[in-house]
Amino acid sequence: MLEIGSGELPYDEVRKIPVELKNILQNFFENEAMLSGKPAIEIFATPRRTVVFIKELPLKSPDRELEIVGPPVGISYHGSLPAPPLVQFMKKNGISDHNKIYVVHQKKGAYVACKKTIKGSPIKKLLTDNIPNIVKRTPFKKTMFWLNRETRFPRPVLWILSIFDGKTAPFDFGDVKASNLTRIKYGLSYKMKQVKISSSKDYFDVLSSNGIILRNADRKKFIENKLETLSKKINADIPEYDGDFIDEITGLTETPYALLCEFDKKFLSVPKELLSVVMRKHQRFFPLSSDGGLLPFFIAVADVNPVPALKDSLENNIKSGYSKVLTARLSDAEFFFKEDVKKRPSYFAEETKNILFYEGLGSYFDKTARIKKLGIFIAEKLKFSSGILNNFKKAYGLLKFDLATHAVFEFPEMQGVMGRIYAKAAKENSVVSLAIEEHYYPVSKGKKRLLPSNDLSALCALSDKLDSVFSFAMLKKLPTGESDPFYLRRAMIGIIEIILEKKYRFNISEIFDFYFNGFFKERNLNTAELKKILMNFADARFKNFLISSGYKSDEIMSVLSVEMSGNYYVSFLKIDFLSKFKLHEEIFELAQIFKRINNITYKYADIVNFDKDRLTAIEEIKLISIFKPAKKNSISLLEKSDFTAVMNEMYKLVRPVNDFFDNVMVLTEEEALKNSRIGLLNGILNFLKNFCDFSILDL
C-alpha cells in the first residue's frame, strides 16, 4: 500500500492520476519486475492523497534465463580453444566451462553466446528502488518543484505511507521519508494528525471513519445522491446536469458535504444563463430550476467532516458565507446586464471596431464585413431562399456585437449567448437572435454535441469559421504541433461537421478562390501555395473526423486522393458507399482493371487524348463503344450521387478492358498507335477516378 500525501491537487490531476498511474505500474510489473501474472492494482485519488493498493503480490520476482551474445565466432577461438575475446566474455559472465558457450547466427554474422540465469529479486526492494522513478514517469498535467529541481509533483509532497507485507517499505522522495504513517484531520482539529497504519484494512477503516471517500467513483456517487436528495427537498431540478462538472467537484473534495443554500430572489431578473454561469463557473455551485426557470436556491459542496456538536453552526457559517459571496458576484452580473440593455446592439456593433480580431486581420467589425460577403456567396452556392438571405443580411452585423458588452467582457464564455439575449430584448427576430448564439456551434455541452439548428445559423457559423481558417492560414498560423492556440482545428472540424450534417454541397476550394479574390489582394499572396496548405489541413480534419466515426483509412483515401476541390459532403457519400459495398464483386473487379490500367499508364499521365481512327482492333472498338455511353450516363448519376448506378455503369467496362488487355499490345513500337491506346486507357482511368482511386482500397 502506497499513499502519497500532498498539498491539494488540481481536480484534473485527481481525475487522471488513477488511470495514468495504473498503466505505469502495470507496465512496471510486466516489463521490469517480469511478473508472470498481472497483479490487481487499485488506485484512488483525492485532492490530498494518491493511493495505490495491491492486495496480492509475490515476494520475489521470478528467475529468468537470458541469452547474452558475445564476440564474433571468428575471433573467439584458437582451434577449439577459447581465444582472448572469448576468455574475457566468459570471465565477465562467470562461466568456467567453455562447452556452455554456443553459437548464434545474427544478421551481421555468427557470434558466441551463453545463457545466464538472472535471479529474481525481492519485490519489496524492486518497489522501494523504483517508486520515485515511477512517480517521476507519471504524465501529470503540470508539475512543480519545491525543494530542488529533481523532485517534482503537481503540488508539494507532504508525507508518504508505504507498507509491504505488513511492514514499512522505506524510500526517500525529496525531503520525505516513506513510513507507516498517514495523516488525517480529526474532528476538532484543522491540522493533519499522524496515524500509524498496520494493515490495509486498518488504513481503509481509519479513512472511512473520518468521512474520507477514497474512490473517485464512490465520491461521485455520494455527491450525486446528495444533489438528488437536496434538490428533491424543494422539488427542484438541476439544469444542464453534466458529468464533467460533477467530476470537477469530485476532484475538489475528499469529504464532500453538500448544502442547500439560498440567494436573494431579486437577482432572478438577470437572465438565467448569466446567473448559471456565475454559479457554476465562478463559484462551483449547482443552480436549481423548476419548470425551466431558475429558483433562488443553489447547492454547494463543501469539503468538511463536522463533529455532530458543531454541525449546525458550521453549516450556518458556510451557508451564509456562500450566499454572501454569491450575492457580490450576482450584483456585478446584474449591474453589467442592466448597463448593457440600456444600449442597442447596433451601438455595440459599432464598438467592435475597437476590438482587434488579430494583428493583421483587423477588428471584429472588419471580420463581420468579410463574413457578410462570404455568407452571401455561400448562400448562392447552396441556393438558399431569399428569406434566409434577408435574415442573413440582418444577422451578420450582429454576430460579434456582444463582445463589446460588459457582460461578455466580464464573462467571456457567455459570448453568443448574451448576444442572443440582448438581440431578443432589442426586438430582433428570433431566428436572427438564435443565429448569434449558434454561429459558435458546433459545441459540446455535457455529452451532447450541438450543431446549428437551421440554415441561417449554419450559414453564419460556416462564414465565420471559414474566415478564421482562411485568414489565419494566410498568416501561416495553422497549427502544426499539438497546440491549437487560435482554435483553427476546432473551427475546421466544425465546418466539416456542419457540411455533413446539413448535407451541403459546395467546394471549399471555390470558396477559397472567392475569398482571396475579394480580400487581402494587396498582399500579393501566393494563393496556389496557400490553397495547397489549406486543402491539406482541411483534408486531414475530414479524414480524422471520419476515422473517429468508424470509417477506414483506405476508403477515405481512395476518395480524397482524387477529390481536389473539398466537396466534403459528396466525398462523404462516396466513402459511405464504399464502406458498405467494398467487399462486393463489382468493386473488386473495378479495382483490378483500375490497377491493370494504372500499371501501364502511370508513366504517361499527360497523354489523355486518342485518335479513334487508329484504334481498329475489335477489342478497341468494343471498348470505345462501351466507354463513351457509360461516361455520358454517369455525369448525371454522379450529380445525383447515385453511386449504385455509377458503379453499374463503370462495371460495364470490366469485361471490355480485360479483353483489351488480353488481346492488344499497348506499348507497341509504333508511337502514334501507342499514344492513342494510352490516351484511351487514361480516359478510362480518369473516368473511374470520378468515383475514387480503386487501387487504394484494401480489398
Place this chain on the structure above:
Amino acid sequence: MILEPYDIEVGAATFAPYTFLKCLDCEEWRAAYVQPSRRPADGRYGQNPNRLGRYYQFQVIIQPYINKIQEIYLDSLKNLGIEPVMHDVRFVEDDWESPTLGAWGLGWEVWLDGMEVTQFTYFQQIGGIELSKPAIEITYGLERIAMFLQNKNNVFDLKWNDFFKYGDIHKDDEFQFSKYSFEYSDGKNLFELFNAFEAESKKLLSFKLKELVKPAYEYCLKCSHAFNLLDARGLISVSERMNFILRVRTLAEGCAKLYTGYYDKSEIKK
C-alpha cells in the same frame, strides 16, 4: 522579519524588491509586509462594494520551502479570529503568472466559505530565471479578510478603528483616482513618462553594474505603473498590449540577470 511597505506604486506586493529581487538570492529569507497595491483599471469611483483601484495586501515571502506551511497558514487565520474548523477552507488550484515580471508559480487561491481571501504560490521562476530554491508567497487580501471578520458586505463600511471607517479614509481616494485614471489622465504625457522611465532603466542596466540594479528596477516599476495607467485609460489596443508587457518584462528580466550575476558569468566565459 516584518518590513514596512515599499514606497513606489506597485500592482501587487510581488513587485516590491523584497520579493522580486530577494527571492533571486535563493537563500534564507522570511519576510512579511503590508503593501498598498494599485490597479487603476479596477477603480470604480468608490461605488462598487468590492472593487478598489488601491487596496492593501499582506505579503508573506518564505524561502526556502517549509513542509508545514499550509498548517502555519491555517494557524494564522485562527490567530486572526477565523477558526478553520468552523468554516469551509479550501485550497483551490490557481497557477499564478505575471507576464510583466517574467514570473510564475503553482499554487492555490484559498477560499474561505467560497470567498477568495489569499493567494498561495510556490514561485518557480522570477524575472525569467528559474529559481534553484522555490519561494513560497502568501498574499492575504486584507480588505476581504476584514470584511469577513467584521461581517460587512461593503468594503467602505469596514471599521478602521472605533472612530473611522474604511470609506472615511479611502472613498474619496477611490473617487478621485477613478476620475483621474478614466477621464483626466493625459495619454501623451503618460506615453512620454513610460518612454522616459524605460529609457532611464535601460540606461542604468547598460552599465552592467550590480550596484545600479535597484535604481534600474525602480524605474522598471514606474514603467509598469505608467503602463497600468495607460491601460486603464483604454489607450493601449489589444495588439499593442503584448508589446508593452514585453517592454516591461525586458527590463524586469534585465534586472534579474544583473542581480544574479548573469553578466559576470558570461564575462568569465569570454
